Amino acid sequence: MNPTLLRAVSSRLFWPIVMLVILVAINVVAFPDFLSITVTDGHLFGSVIDILRNGAPTFIIAIGMTLVIATRGIDLSVGAVAAISGAVACSILLGSPDPGAVGTVIVAVAAALVTSLVLGLWNGFLVSVIGIQPIIATLVLMTAGRGVAMLITEGQILTVDSAPFKSLGSGFLLGMPVAVVIGAAIFVVAALLTRRTALGMLIESVGINPEASRQAGVRARVLLFAVYTFCALSAGIAGLILTANQTAADSNNTGLFIELDAILAVVIGGTSLAGGRYSLAGTLVGALVIQTLVTTVYTVGIPPIVTMVFKAAVVTAVCLLQSPATSAAVGRLRYRISARTSRVKEAAAS
Amino acid sequence: MTDTREVREHFPADGATPVVEMTGISILFPGVKALDDVSFRLFPGEVHSLMGENGAGKSTLIKALTGVYPIDSGTIVVDGQPVSFTGPAAAQAAGISTVYQEVNLLPNLSVAENILLGREPRRFGGIDGRAMRRRAAELLEGLNLDIDPGSLLGSHSLAIQQLVAIARAINVDSKVLILDEPTSSLDADEVAELFRVIRSLRDSGVAILFVSHFLDQIYEITNRLTVLRNGRLVGEYLTTELLRIDLVQKMIGKELTTLDEIGERAHADAVTADRPADYARAEGLGRKGAIEPFDLVIGEGEVIGLAGLLGSGRTELARILGGIDRADSGQLDIAGARTRLRSPRQAISRRIAYSSENRRSEGIIDDLTVRENIVLALQADRGWFRPIPKKRREELAQSYIQTLNIRPANPDALVRNLSGGNQQKVLLARWLAIAPRLLILDEPTRGIDIGAKAEIQKLVYTLAENGMSVVFISAELEEVLRLSHRVVVLRDRRLVADLENDGLTVDALLALIADGSVDDEAPLAPLGESS
Ligand SMILES: Nc1ncnc2c1ncn2[C@@H]1O[C@H](COP(=O)(O)OP(=O)(O)OP(=O)(O)O)[C@@H](O)[C@H]1O
Numbered sequence: 072m073n074p075t076l077l078r079a080v081s082s083r084l085f086w087p088i089v090m091l092v093i094l095v096a097i098n099v100v101a102f103p104d105f106l107s108i109t110v111t112d113g114h115l116f117g118s119v120i121d122i123l124r125n126g127a128p129t130f131i132i133a134i135g136m137t138l139v140i141a142t143r144g145i146d147l148s149v150g151a152v153a154a155i156s157g158a159v160a161c162s163i164l165l166g167s168p169d170p171g172a173v174g175t176v177i178v179a180v181a182a183a184l185v186t187s188l189v190l191g192l193w194n195g196f197l198v199s200v201i202g203i204q205p206i207i208a209t210l211v212l213m214t215a216g217r218g219v220a221m222l223i224t225e226g227q228i229l230t231v232d233s234a235p236f237k238s239l240g241s242g243f244l245l246g247m248p249v250a251v252v253i254g255a256a257i258f259v260v261a262a263l264l265t266r267r268t269a270l271g272m273l274i275e276s277v278g279i280n281p282e283a284s285r286q287a288g289v290r291a292r293v294l295l296f297a298v299y300t301f302c303a304l305s306a307g308i309a310g311l312i313l314t315a316n317q318t319a320a321d322s323n324n325t326g327l328f329i330e331l332d333a334i335l336a337v338v339i340g341g342t343s344l345a346g347g348r349y350s351l352a353g354t355l356v357g358a359l360v361i362q363t364l365v366t367t368v369y370t371v372g373i374p375p376i377v378t379m380v381f382k383a384a385v386v387t388a389v390c391l392l393q394s395p396a397t398s399a400a401v402g403r404l405r406y407r408i409s410a411r412t413s414r415v416k417e418a419a420a421s
Numbered sequence: 422m423t424d425t426r427e428v429r430e431h432f433p434a435d436g437a438t439p440v441v442e443m444t445g446i447s448i449l450f451p452g453v454k455a456l457d458d459v460s461f462r463l464f465p466g467e468v469h470s471l472m473g474e475n476g477a478g479k480s481t482l483i484k485a486l487t488g489v490y491p492i493d494s495g496t497i498v499v500d501g502q503p504v505s506f507t508g509p510a511a512a513q514a515a516g517i518s519t520v521y522q523e524v525n526l527l528p529n530l531s532v533a534e535n536i537l538l539g540r541e542p543r544r545f546g547g548i549d550g551r552a553m554r555r556r557a558a559e560l561l562e563g564l565n566l567d568i569d570p571g572s573l574l575g576s577h578s579l580a581i582q583q584l585v586a587i588a589r590a591i592n593v594d595s596k597v598l599i600l601d602e603p604t605s606s607l608d609a610d611e612v613a614e615l616f617r618v619i620r621s622l623r624d625s626g627v628a629i630l631f632v633s634h635f636l637d638q639i640y641e642i643t644n645r646l647t648v649l650r651n652g653r654l655v656g657e658y659l660t661t662e663l664l665r666i667d668l669v670q671k672m673i674g675k676e677l678t679t680l681d682e683i684g685e686r687a688h689a690d691a692v693t694a695d696r697p698a699d700y701a702r703a704e705g706l707g708r709k710g711a712i713e714p715f716d717l718v719i720g721e722g723e724v725i726g727l728a729g730l731l732g733s734g735r736t737e738l739a740r741i742l743g744g745i746d747r748a749d750s751g752q753l754d755i756a757g758a759r760t761r762l763r764s765p766r767q768a769i770s771r772r773i774a775y776s777s778e779n780r781r782s783e784g785i786i787d788d789l790t791v792r793e794n795i796v797l798a799l800q801a802d803r804g805w806f807r808p809i810p811k812k813r814r815e816e817l818a819q820s821y822i823q824t825l826n827i828r829p830a831n832p833d834a835l836v837r838n839l840s841g842g843n844q845q846k847v848l849l850a851r852w853l854a855i856a857p858r859l860l861i862l863d864e865p866t867r868g869i870d871i872g873a874k875a876e877i878q879k880l881v882y883t884l885a886e887n888g889m890s891v892v893f894i895s896a897e898l899e900e901v902l903r904l905s906h907r908v909v910v911l912r913d914r915r916l917v918a919d920l921e922n923d924g925l926t927v928d929a930l931l932a933l934i935a936d937g938s939v940d941d942e943a944p945l946a947p948l949g950e951s952s
């Protein structure tokens with residue numbers, strides 16, 4: 072192996088990308104026109120576009136989850152927050168005389184997002200002020216949240232008929248599905264916000280060593296509030312997309328188990344659950360792997376019940392490949408080779 | 422001190438075979454050749470020291486021996502058998518017991534559990550708790566350490582944790598005992614106890630490898646030395662046959678002169694200078710269970726040394742001044758203004774920096790780079806939305822890497838991959854980067870080699886001359902006396918004396934620290950004003 076290839080192999084994104092390529096290859100073999108994209112009415116269509124659109128909610132939540140996990144935390148309540156967000160939007164739409172008006176939809180969406188924000192502040196409060204362990208703190212809202220959504224919808228599945236709202240889930244913008252555009256926008260915002268400012272470094276610092284960070288003057292409390300709020304906000308947005316897609320708010324099923332997929336996407340993307348260094352690009356790849364996997368299971372004709380088993384297999388494989396033992400082995404190989412090349416260079420020089 | 426005389430007859434004894442023989446060892450890390458063709462021998466019944474600057478490769482050589490790092494070339498022979506350990510446990514099983522530089526114990530377990538982990542005494546198939554505590558108490562007594570074996574390890578100071586790690590290592594019957602900077606945070610008394618144990622193990626034929634940056638200790642306890650420089654072997658010497666200046670010269674490759682100059686200057690200052698303007702004034706400042714209320718005045722540009730035994734309250738006092746722990750009584754004026762420090766953050770915004778003695782758990786962020794670690798406090802103070810411009814970050818990192826001689830000189834290196842001494846320098850750089858008005862240094866030179874130590878002392882001194890106030894804690898009294906204008910003595914969590922450093926000697930200070938020739942009840946002289 073040559074050194075460039077070796078460097079690529081030891082990069083955190085290497086194995087997730089390999090996995091993605093393998094999945095795509097399987098699909099291409101099964102369906103030769105898997106990669107083909109057609110343009111109808113100026114809108115893009117094709118399997119790849121479907122994957123992007125269907126994966127968008129998970130991806131959006133996974134972005135928020137990445138930042139939470141980077142601080143050594145976790146947010147189990149995202150699915151419930153998504154359900155609440157959808158319930159709030161739908162109940163406002165249904166309660167208004169003109170659900171199809173753009174103004175009404177804006178109000179409904181804004182209310183849903185404000186609600187999500189408040190829920191995020193609640194999580195942030197439990198974790199940073201009260202000091203409850205994140206897994207427990209967010210479990211509170213995970214279990215209570217769907218009850219809250221039920222209260223809002225009065226136990227009903229609220230079906231709405233509102234074209235502007237529906238377009239959040241199935242509309243197109245600039246040729247791409249709206250959900251994909253929203254996902255891309257949130258990704259860019261999160262990346263700029265954390266990497267162009269010092270936010271990313273401070274988040275990582277708190278995640279790696281909270282006490283040392285405190286002594287260095289890092290405001291852990293504010294950072295925790297910020298990441299949990301951002302995560303809940305992204306969950307709220309994902310909830311709107313999911314609800315718009317079904318044109319119905321279903322308190323029991325909207326965003327069910329989506330927290331698990333989001334966490335998986337983060338982990339596959341190489342961000343450690345122990346906190347610290349995170350990679351938003353990795354999370355993107357992770358989310359794509361998960362969604363492509365789900366699609367593959369369908370298209371190849373494996374019964375959907377087995378999907379979970381396949382997910383488990385992929386996660387296990389990626390985690391094994393990213394494990395310290397594997398990277399140590401790769402690293403050792405790397406020393407050997409760089410030693411050999413430098414010896415050759417020395418010999419050549421003399 | 423008597424032992425060095427017999428060295429000649431001892432080593433290398435005719436026909437003696439080394440218990441450990443490493444030949445031609447090389448280890449490469451990405452971008453760093455940590456060891457390059459190094460050979461090393463260790464004989465039964467000797468105390469052998471590995472010497473070298475920070476980053477010379479001492480810890481790496483030890484880890485090569487115990488299998489923590491795989492070697493890229495070379496051979497390791499233990500007891501005549503070629504070996505290649507798969508890790509510390511395998512080395513331990515083969516009779517090589519090691520205390521690594523970074524104490525690796527479990528803070529959430531008790532002292533006794535830490536000492537006997539994996540070797541718990543058993544009874545009826547379960548762990549025999551009582552026998553365990555008894556055994557642990559015996560071992561601690563062997564080191565003359567009076568702590569409750571049932572207490573949580575994490576509740577003890579770093580020095581005690583270090584001693585517990587040593588107790589754990591000597592619990593097993595081993596032929597080789599390796600101690601990587603075991604004395605870096607110990608006071609003279611604890612060092613004496615440790616040396617007593619080392620001597621008795623040595624006399625019973627154990628081979629001991631002892632790493633330390635304290636030359637006094639090296640000359641007191643070791644028989645032979647192996648010197649490394651930049652990952653290469655410089656040579657193997659009998660301690661008695663190598664003068665100190667020659668040793669230093671071999672370690673750093675040039676001569677060292679700076680240390681004594683500082684002492685003379687500091688001393689001259691204390692005698693002639695007028696009392697500087699107050700920077701900080703504490704009255705009755707204290708915290709229950711940590712430190713009794715104390716009065717302390719810190720002048721601008723003044724260097725104050727804190728002296729005291731382990732647990733005397735030095736660190737506790739420093740932490741209150743640095744805003745790490747909150748005071749629950751008394752008041753503090755900073756630059757004339759009444760101030761309450763509720764968090765390190767508030768202290769930092771007033772340009773007060775506290776550098777913890779515990780660099781690993783309270784100092785460095787090991788998965789961030791050298792550059793990120795250096796700018797961290799400055800950045801946190803500016804706020805996340807005002808990132809330090811890239812160019813400025815680069816300048817800061819480069820300038821401190823140079824000033825403090827941080828190696829490897831790579832701002833992108835992860836701090837976890839630096840040698841212990843270099844990590845300490847990174848931490849220091851972080852605090853210097855905020856341009857502090859008051860710099861509180863708790864054991865800042867722990868694990869730092871003598872060349873760098875002189876440089877750091879010089880730097881601190883220069884900064885003090887330019888108006889920065891310094892509070893300085895060191896287990897090394899010579900260092901305290903060399904740098905300080907005033908020395909504050911603590912005992913049993915009380916401030917018991919506040920003295921001008923005017924003709925103070927180590928012995929006088931020791932007497933004060935130990936038995937209190939200053940009457941506890943007597944009111945203290947008003948600070949500074951008497952002279
Ligand atoms: N895991 C690692 N990855 C990369 N480089 C490493 C690693 N461990 C050590 N090094 C490098 O190897 C060199 C030798 O380090 P080592 O810890 O052996 O020094 P040392 O002599 O023990 O110094 P100190 O006196 O500061 O403890 C240093 O340049 C260090 O940066």
Ligand SMILES: [Mg+2]
Pocket residue numbers: 479480481522601840841842
């Ligand atoms: Mg070392």
